[in-house]
Amino acid sequence: MAMVEVSGVRKAYGGRTVVDGISFTVDEGEIFGILGPNGAGKTTTVECVEGLRVPDAGTVRVAGLDPVADHDRVTRILGAQLQESELQPKLTVGEALELYAAFYPEPADRSALAERLGLTASLTTRFAKLSGGQKQRLFIALALIGRPRVVVLDELTTGLDPRARRDTWQLIEEIRDSGVTVLLVTHFMEEAQRLCDRIAVIDGGRIAALDTPSGLIRRSTASTVISFIPSQPLDGAELAALPRAASVATEGGRVVINGTDETVNAVITLLARRGITARQLRVTDATLDDAFLDLTERF
Numbered sequence: 001m002a003m004v005e006v007s008g009v010r011k012a013y014g015g016r017t018v019v020d021g022i023s024f025t026v027d028e029g030e031i032f033g034i035l036g037p038n039g040a041g042k043t044t045t046v047e048c049v050e051g052l053r054v055p056d057a058g059t060v061r062v063a064g065l066d067p068v069a070d071h072d073r074v075t076r077i078l079g080a081q082l083q084e085s086e087l088q089p090k091l092t093v094g095e096a097l098e099l100y101a102a103f104y105p106e107p108a109d110r111s112a113l114a115e116r117l118g119l120t121a122s123l124t125t126r127f128a129k130l131s132g133g134q135k136q137r138l139f140i141a142l143a144l145i146g147r148p149r150v151v152v153l154d155e156l157t158t159g160l161d162p163r164a165r166r167d168t169w170q171l172i173e174e175i176r177d178s179g180v181t182v183l184l185v186t187h188f189m190e191e192a193q194r195l196c197d198r199i200a201v202i203d204g205g206r207i208a209a210l211d212t213p214s215g216l217i218r219r220s221t222a223s224t225v226i227s228f229i230p231s232q233p234l235d236g237a238e239l240a241a242l243p244r245a246a247s248v249a250t251e252g253g254r255v256v257i258n259g260t261d262e263t264v265n266a267v268i269t270l271l272a273r274r275g276i277t278a279r280q281l282r283v284t285d286a287t288l289d290d291a292f293l294d295l296t297e298r299f
């Protein structure tokens with residue numbers, strides 16, 4: 001079942017279109033990622049899903065409900081992560097949980113939620129004194145306090161150190177495992193690749209691609225990376241002209257070519273023809289990072 005349906009949504013600010021006909025559905029129980037460069041229209045899109053913004057055209061449904069017309073019912077189904085500025089610095093973790101629990105008719109058990117998010121020891125700590133990771137865990141707890149069926153997490157791990165980020169990823173997976181659908185806005189390829197079942201790549205207010213992480217890598221023109229140190233210098237233009245070569249770079253004597261299997265075969269043939277040996281030859285799958293650059297540049 002589709003938990004979120006976005007269909008032909010458009011939004012302009014002061015005559016400038018920033019969301020230009022976006023459509024996607026998020027199935028119940030999946031982690032759906034929205035990935036895109038700065039200013040692509042990601043936040044505007046999810047704010048339409050949350051009912052915080054009204055689309056100029058198109059429709060949004062959350063569990064079949066209109067987030068604007070059925071705002072109260074949608075608020076009970078959808079948990080949104082707060083922005084930092086929305087919490088009083090003097091509020092303690094326990095008080096914040098109590099305050100937000102009061103908004104819902106059947107809130108989650110506060111102490112169980114605090115325990116699950118590793119906040120039990122910080123219940124009496126004021127918001128201003130929490131670390132970045134603790135703040136993010138509190139925001140997740142507040143998004144879950146109403147026992148939502150879907151949560152929207154917008155750039156949740158920005159500013160966290162690598163360990164806190166990985167801990168947060170684990171939490172997001174646990175949320176999904178508990179049956180909650182997750183709509184995740186992120187800048188981090190590694191995060192999207194690790195967590196998301198499907199990803200919509202948004203660029204310039206439009207969907208540039210929508211697929212599983214491995215599907216996105218496959219569909220990019222740069223799904224394979226071949227790199228080696230040639231025994232003699234090679235002409236970059238000649239390499240760039242090889243079949244399906246998407247990019248060619250030289251990094252400290254090492255030639256790095258993004259392309260497809262066809263490119264790999266062509267490189268090997270070229271080297272053999274020239275009698276050039278390739279030292280430290282490596283052929284690897286491209287990462288989502290490579291695919292993202294390729295997909296957003298092409299769009």
Ligand SMILES: Nc1ncnc2c1ncn2[C@@H]1O[C@H](COP(=O)(O)OP(=O)(O)OP(=O)(O)O)[C@@H](O)[C@H]1O
Nearest residue numbers: 013014018036037038039040041042043044045187
């Ligand atoms: N209330 C507003 N009034 C005018 N312009 C806005 C408003 N909100 C957003 N914008 C502009 O709309 C564009 C899309 O913004 P949005 O926040 O949706 O992008 P984003 O993909 O989430 O970007 P980022 O990754 O930088 O957060 C940006 O150019 C932004 O400056």
